[in-house]
Amino acid sequence: xxxxxxxxxxxxxxxxxxxxxxxxxxxxxxxxxxxxxxxxxxxxxxxxxxxxxxxxxxxxxxxxxxxxxxxxxxxxxxxxxxxxxxxxxxxxxxxxxxxxxxxxxxxxxxxxxxxxxxxxxxxxxxxxxxxxxxxxxxxxxxxxxxxxxxxxxxxxxxxxxxxxxxxxxxxxxxxxxxxxxxxxxxxxxxxxxxxxxxxxxxxxxxxxxxxxxxxxxxxxxxxxxxxxxxxxxxxxxxxxxxxxxxxxxxxxxxxxxxxxxxxxxxxxxxxxxxxxxxxxxxxxxxxxxxxxxxxxxxxxxxxxxxxxxxxxxxxxxxxxxxxxxxxxxxxxxxxxxxxxxxxxxxxxxxxxxxxxxxxxxxxxxxxxxxxxxxxxxxxxxxxxxxxxxxxxxxxxxxxxxxxxxxxxxxxxxxxxxxxxxxxxxxxxxxxxxxxxxxxxxxxxxxxxxxxxxxxxxxxxxxxxxxxxxxxxxxx
Amino acid sequence: xxxxxxxxxxxxxxxxxxxxxxxxxxxxxxxxxxxxxxxxxxxxxxxxxxxxxxxxxxxxxxxxxxxxxxxxxxxxxxxxxxxxxxxxxxxxxxxxxxxxxxxxxxxxxxxxxxxxxxxxxxxxxxxxxxxxxxxxxxxxxxxxxxxxxxxxxxxxxxxxxxxxxxxxxxxxxxxxxxxxxxxxxxxxxxxxxxxxxxxxxxxxxxxxxxxxxxxxxxxxxxx
Amino acid sequence: xxxxxxxxxxxxxxxxxxxxxxxxxxxxxxxxxxxxxxxxxxxxxxxxxxxxxxxxxxxxxxxxxxxxxxxxxxxxxxxxxxxxxxxxxxxxxxxxxxxxxxxxxxxxxxxxxxxxxxxxxxxxxxxxxxxxxxxxxxxxxxxxxxxxxxxxxxxxxxxxxxxxxxxxxxxxxxxxxxxxxxxxxxxxxxxxxxxxxxxxxxxxxxxxxxxxxxxxxxxxxxxxxxxxxxxxxxxxxxxxxxxxxxxxxx
Numbered sequence: 001x002x003x004x005x006x007x008x009x010x011x012x013x014x015x016x017x018x019x020x021x022x023x024x025x026x027x028x029x030x031x032x033x034x035x036x037x038x039x040x041x042x043x044x045x046x047x048x049x050x051x052x053x054x055x056x057x058x059x060x061x062x063x064x065x066x067x068x069x070x071x072x073x074x075x076x077x078x079x080x081x082x083x084x085x086x087x088x089x090x091x092x093x094x095x096x097x098x099x100x101x102x103x104x105x106x107x108x109x110x111x112x113x114x115x116x117x118x119x120x121x122x123x124x125x126x127x128x129x130x131x132x133x134x135x136x137x138x139x140x141x142x143x144x145x146x147x148x149x150x151x152x153x154x155x156x157x158x159x160x161x162x163x164x165x166x167x168x169x170x171x172x173x174x175x176x177x178x179x180x181x182x183x184x185x186x187x188x189x190x191x192x193x194x195x196x197x198x199x200x201x202x203x204x205x206x207x208x209x210x211x212x213x214x215x216x217x218x219x220x221x222x223x224x225x226x227x228x229x230x231x232x233x234x235x236x237x238x239x240x241x242x243x244x245x246x247x248x249x250x251x252x253x254x255x256x257x258x259x260x261x262x263x264x265x266x267x268x269x270x271x272x273x274x275x276x277x278x279x280x281x282x283x284x285x286x287x288x289x290x291x292x293x294x295x296x297x298x299x300x301x302x303x304x305x306x307x308x309x310x311x312x313x314x315x316x317x318x319x320x321x322x323x324x325x326x327x328x329x330x331x332x333x334x335x336x337x338x339x340x341x342x343x344x345x346x347x348x349x350x351x352x353x354x355x356x357x358x359x360x361x362x363x364x365x366x367x368x369x370x371x372x373x374x375x376x377x378x379x380x381x382x383x384x385x386x387x388x389x390x391x392x393x394x395x396x397x398x399x400x401x402x403x404x405x406x407x408x409x410x411x412x413x414x415x416x417x418x419x420x421x422x423x424x425x426x427x428x429x430x431x432x433x434x435x436x437x438x439x440x441x442x443x444x445x446x447x448x449x450x451x452x453x454x455x456x457x458x459x460x461x462x463x464x465x466x467x468x469x470x471x472x473x474x475x
Numbered sequence: 476x477x478x479x480x481x482x483x484x485x486x487x488x489x490x491x492x493x494x495x496x497x498x499x500x501x502x503x504x505x506x507x508x509x510x511x512x513x514x515x516x517x518x519x520x521x522x523x524x525x526x527x528x529x530x531x532x533x534x535x536x537x538x539x540x541x542x543x544x545x546x547x548x549x550x551x552x553x554x555x556x557x558x559x560x561x562x563x564x565x566x567x568x569x570x571x572x573x574x575x576x577x578x579x580x581x582x583x584x585x586x587x588x589x590x591x592x593x594x595x596x597x598x599x600x601x602x603x604x605x606x607x608x609x610x611x612x613x614x615x616x617x618x619x620x621x622x623x624x625x626x627x628x629x630x631x632x633x634x635x636x637x638x639x640x641x642x643x644x645x646x647x648x649x650x651x652x653x654x655x656x657x658x659x660x661x662x663x664x665x666x667x668x669x670x671x672x673x674x675x676x677x678x679x680x681x682x683x684x685x686x687x688x689x690x691x692x693x694x695x696x697x698x
Numbered sequence: 699x700x701x702x703x704x705x706x707x708x709x710x711x712x713x714x715x716x717x718x719x720x721x722x723x724x725x726x727x728x729x730x731x732x733x734x735x736x737x738x739x740x741x742x743x744x745x746x747x748x749x750x751x752x753x754x755x756x757x758x759x760x761x762x763x764x765x766x767x768x769x770x771x772x773x774x775x776x777x778x779x780x781x782x783x784x785x786x787x788x789x790x791x792x793x794x795x796x797x798x799x800x801x802x803x804x805x806x807x808x809x810x811x812x813x814x815x816x817x818x819x820x821x822x823x824x825x826x827x828x829x830x831x832x833x834x835x836x837x838x839x840x841x842x843x844x845x846x847x848x849x850x851x852x853x854x855x856x857x858x859x860x861x862x863x864x865x866x867x868x869x870x871x872x873x874x875x876x877x878x879x880x881x882x883x884x885x886x887x888x889x890x891x892x893x894x895x896x897x898x899x900x901x902x903x904x905x906x907x908x909x910x911x912x913x914x915x916x917x918x919x920x921x922x923x924x925x926x927x928x929x930x931x932x933x934x935x936x937x938x939x940x941x942x943x944x945x946x947x948x
Contacts, residue, residue: 011881018881028889030681032864046512054508064492065500067485074478080665083477086484096479138687139678156678163680182679186687193688198595214657216665224628224674224689231624231666232591242488247502249657253650254505264677267528267611268646271689272669279665281620283587295484303491323868327885361879363872363886364746365835386748395748403744407752410707410739411759423711445877449884450915455711462705462717466733 001118003350005150006334010357017328023152023160027329030159034320037265038371045261055258056375058251059311062243063302069212069245070293076215082277082289086242090120090296097204097237098125100290104235106131106201110193112219112226113137114206115154115314116241116294118336119349122204123148134196136225138189142166145173152330152338155263155316160329193225203229203286207240208313209255210291213248216276217291220256222269230275236286242293243302243310249274255313258373262317297349305384309344311374318368318378324361333358340368344381356394359385398441420463423455506651513644521609521642522697528612532672533685535694544571544698548601548634551694555632558598564621565603567636571698575601583620594629600690602626606652607637607695610645613671614695615653617664624666633673633690637697699816701729702767704760704805706774707739708907716907719934720773720808727816736763740780747874750787757784761797769815770805773930774906775837781805782841807837808930809905813846819853825935826856829927830899832890832913834906835868847905847929854932860897864889871912887916895922905929 006013017023042048062069074084087093101109109131117123126133135144139158143149146169151157158166163180170176170185174192178184205226207217217238219226230236246252252274260266278285301310319325319339330338335346335355343358359382368378389395390403409415430439436452438444446452458464489496516524529536539547552560552575560578562568579585579593594600602622604614614635618624627633643649646669656663674689686692701724705717721731741756761784764770772778782805784798812818831851838844851859870876870886877883890913894902902917902924904910914926 014879014882018885026680033681045510047510050508050510054505057503057505057508061503065497066492067488068497068500070488071481071485071498074481078477081477084479084481086478086480088480088484088487092480136688137678138676142678156681158678159681161679166679182682182684185679186676186684190687194595197688198591213654214663222674223676223687225687227624227628227666227668228688231628234587242484249650249654250505250647251502253646254509257646266532266671268608268613268669268671270532270671270674272613272671274667275624276665279618279662281583282618282623282665283581283583283585283590283620284623284625285618285665293484295487299487299491302488303493321866323870323886324879324882326867327882327889360875361882363835363868363870363875363883365868365872366839367835367866367868370839383746383748386746387750388748390748390750399747400749403747403749403752407744407749407755410741410744411755413736413738413759416707416710416738420710442874442877445880446915448880449887449919450912451918452911452915453712456714460714462710462714463733463735465714465718466721 001123001148001150001336002121003119003335003346004354005336006331010334013332013334014328017332020160020329022162023329024327026159026162028326030156031320031326034265038262038317038320041261041265041267044267045257051254051258052373052375054254055373056311058246058254059313059374062245062247063307063310066243066245066302069247070242072212073210073215073245076213077276077289077291078215080215080277082215082291084291084293086293088295090294093120093239093292093294093296094122094125096292097122097239098129100235100237101126101131101202102129104201106235108196108200109133109202109204110136110196110200110229110233111204112206112221112229113140113157114204114239115336116206117204117239119296120239120294122239134193136193136196136229138186138223141189141193142169145169150331151336153316153319154314154337160331197228197232200233202235202237203233204237204239205229207238207244208259209252210240210245211249211252211274212245214274214276216274218252218256219271219273219275220259220269221271224271227271227273230286231284234286235288235290237290237292239292239294242295242298259313259315262315262371262373301348306344306348306381308376309341309348309381311376312341312345313374315373317371317373321367321371323365323367324363328361340378340382341376344378344385347385352389352392352394356389359389402442420455420461421458424457427454509647516644518639518642521644522639524609525607525612525642528610529695532612533675534612534672537694537696539696539698541571541698544636544696545573547696548573548575551634551696552599555599555692559596560599560601561593561597561626561630562601563603563626567603581621581623581626590623591625591629594623594625597630599632599634600626600630601634601636604635604637604641606649607642608645608649609642611671613646613669615649616668616670618666619664627668627670628689631691633693635670635693635695637695639697699729700768701731702764702770703731703733704737704764704770704772704777705733706772706777706907708911709773712911713907713928716773716928716930719928719930720771723821723930723934724771727812727818727821734763734767740777742777742780743873745780754787757787758794761794761801764801765797767804769811770801771808771811772805773808773928774908775807775834775841775843776906776908778805778807779836779840807841807843807905809846809850810841810843813849819849821850821853821933823933823935824855825932827901828858828860828899829901829903830860830862830894830897832862832869832894832902832904832909833865834904834909837905850929850933851903857932860899862897863893869909869913871908873908876912887912891916891920891922894924900925902926903929903932
């Protein structure tokens with residue numbers, strides 16, 4: 001998989017999402033239950049707003065001094081006997097990983113969930129090199145055996161599938177003979193994957209946060225697959241987006257609390273692990289540890305007007321409250337990063353060419369901004385994208401003309417007054433029984449689904465009423 | 476070469492930030508900002524908080540004491556269906572006079588393959604917590620030559636013994652203490668685990684399944 | 699107290715009764731009303747569509763229109779929230795930044811003004827009926843005004859307020875969003891209508907005309923007999939006649 005998960009155009013993807021009733025009911029019930037759980041986990045922490053602002057400070061401090069902390073991280077990994085590779089592009093990152101795998105003559109790879117490895121198309125590169133690569137996160141594994149169906153949520157990748165679809169895939173691909181209960185499906189996956197862990201030559205994980213002063217990475221999971229991936233194989237390759245770093249365990253602890261509570265409403269997930277190269281005398285864990293630090297477009301965001309997007313800790317809370325995501329689902333975004341944060345970072349990483357609709361797929365209700373545990377002003381960033389898209393003249397010329405006209409009209413009482421006077425007579429041609437029934441571009445979109453009464457007559461307008469009153473006339 | 480591509484990568488970052496590289500940065504002290512929503516708590520308060528949280532994380536909490544600890548553990552092993560036991564090589568097993576039939580100890584001398592095989596074959600793992608966090612129902616434990624990483628994940632059932640005096644309120648305290656050790660240059664295990672109950676997943680229809688890749692069941696024994 | 703009315707372009711164009719109700723309520727509360735005639739629109743339609751430069755014209759016009767006002771009060775949390783964004787938009791502009799700050803500091807949404815500035819929660823309104831309240835996203839999240847409408851509605855005699863499920867979900871209006879992405883917007887407003895109908899309320903109240911036209915227009919299209927009322931109309935209702943009379947179809 002790459003950043004782009006679907007090459008069809010936005011409206012096609014959206015119609016598909018809107019037509020998928022199972023997905024929509026799965027997403028809305030997930031949103032509703034996660035909303036409650038998140039709220040109670042946030043309330044339990046006490047003074048959530050204060051925690052959010054601490055989270056924001058940590059992220060901003062780290063980004064502001066990113067070169068310093070990355071250098072400290074690299075030095076400490078090196079001291080512990082690990083390797084660090086700084087990859088500017090996705091090609092550099094995935095070929096380095098392929099080279100390590102080749103060097104180890106590794107055939108079997110287990111992997112725990114990582115968005116950045118999707119971004120760098122690592123799976124494809126490794127499979128092209130002849131490796132067996134197994135996603136071990138249950139959700140990701142389900143998607144993999146279903147012929148690499150793309151993820152639709154950054155925390156719950158298989159949210160769009162129901163149990164009977166999963167049972168069918170398990171039966172077809174794994175010879176599963178059990179029923180469709182999630183418990184039995186999960187047990188079956190456990191058995192299959194346990195063997196994969198034990199046989200694997202290389203384990204590949206993402207990284208929730210790297211800890212600079214320790215030369216270690218932090219993984220946050222519930223299943224324990226990340227830990228098995230980093231414990232059993234003799235080689236562990238961890239891949240991180242360059243911004244995913246904290247100074248020490250103290251900052252990690254704060255961000256992990258924000259992450260777990262925001263993502264799934266847990267105080268802490270079952271397994272939060274800090275890990276690096278194995279120490280002397282320890283018999284498991286990796287004999288060889290590689291950390292791949294990926295830029296792949298992030299440095300272009302750093303220091304730009306979109307800098308705050310790099311504060312993201314990938315909790316998915318903005319997806320869980322987004323009313324647009326609720327109806328169109330993750331696949332409609334056509335990116336491995338869906339939802340509000342996806343609409344902000346996907347165009348930054350993938351360009352406006354493929355993604356210029358995403359920033360407009362929002363009612364700017366700001367639920368995302370409100371919920372973000374590190375205070376990314378997501379809806380403001382969407383407006384900023386819109387401004388850049390308009391500046392680059394990527395909107396239709398008819399829209400540009402309409403907006404220019406609107407800009408004039410809405411800034412001059414003389415013009416607006418004239419428009420008001422003519423609005424009612426003009427709308428008469430388009431109306432029946434006081435309701436507008438047809439109209440040009442903007443109006444059509446509205447009246448297709450909603451009734452709209454005619455604008456008021458000049459003599460009934462608010463301004464006329466005020467004038468009449470001033471003149472002492474009876475109302 | 477063990478670090479590759481660092482200089483130009485970091486120079487790009489500094490340039491994008493509009494400045495020269497920086498080599499001396501003080502991280503802000505956030506501790507005074509952290510809200511304390513609990514006030515001061517006694518050890519008994521912490522135990523109550525832990526008990527309540529264990530319910531939410533599907534973890535059995537058993538109160539025991541050093542005299543009956545062996546019996547408590549025997550009962551638990553039995554309740555897990557017997558089978559092989561693997562323990563860490565923690566001194567506290569000796570200190571409390573604990574021993575189990577049909578059991579193995581994770582030990583450096585056994586080597587990687589053997590330790591992994593023993594853990595995979597074990598029905599129950601027993602370990603001692605380094606810290607326990609009341610608020611989140613978490614035990615904190617480090618890897619050591621006598622306590623591998625996989626020990627916590629491969630066996631089917633997991634028992635952690637928590638000595639009451641190791642109970643702190645939340646992860647803040649454990650992280651601060653661990654970081655103090657890091658900054659003092661003291662050796663720290665290559666893996667530090669914060670474990671809160673059994674493994675679980677909600678990847679299928681958001682329905683919670685307890686027991687996925689790691690242990691199916693977790694029990695804390697408080698002494 | 700001198701209060702300048704900001705009527706908003708939607709009220710000007712579509713719903714004069716809301717403006718009239720607002721003026722009457724404020725006058726009853728002892729305010730001296732004026733209406734700076736140069737005002738038009740806060741600029742949000744073009745601003746939220748990404749047309750920054752085209753929007754600045756409208757914004758500058760508003761800053762000038764209300765330059766001499768003590769208080770600016772409008773019947774829309776969303777439009778007032780837009781005023782509150784001006785200082786960010788004109789940051790660093792030597793001429794306009796201070797004017798933007800001045801406008802922000804004196805601008806209040808109608809219910810916010812009554813509760814927070816006038817210190818009144820009971821305006822003496824009476825309205826018999828079963829209602830539910832839609833909290834608009836911009837008013838609650840951008841302007842940060844959550845409680846005032848509930849406080850005021852709680853004191854309206856005869857009014858029974860039903861809780862609205864998923865009240866924090868957007869109704870799908872979003873200004874130009876509703877016409878730019880009509881299919882998505884339609885699904886959002888449909889879900890909102892479902893929640894409104896489920897309350898069993900006869901009246902849907904909100905403090906934002908945009909949301910009300912959206913939800914009301916959809917309810918009407920679906921043939922649902924729920925009336926919509928702007929909160930100013932509710933608070934101006936001081937004779938306990940049947941609810942339906944105070945309402946208005948879109």
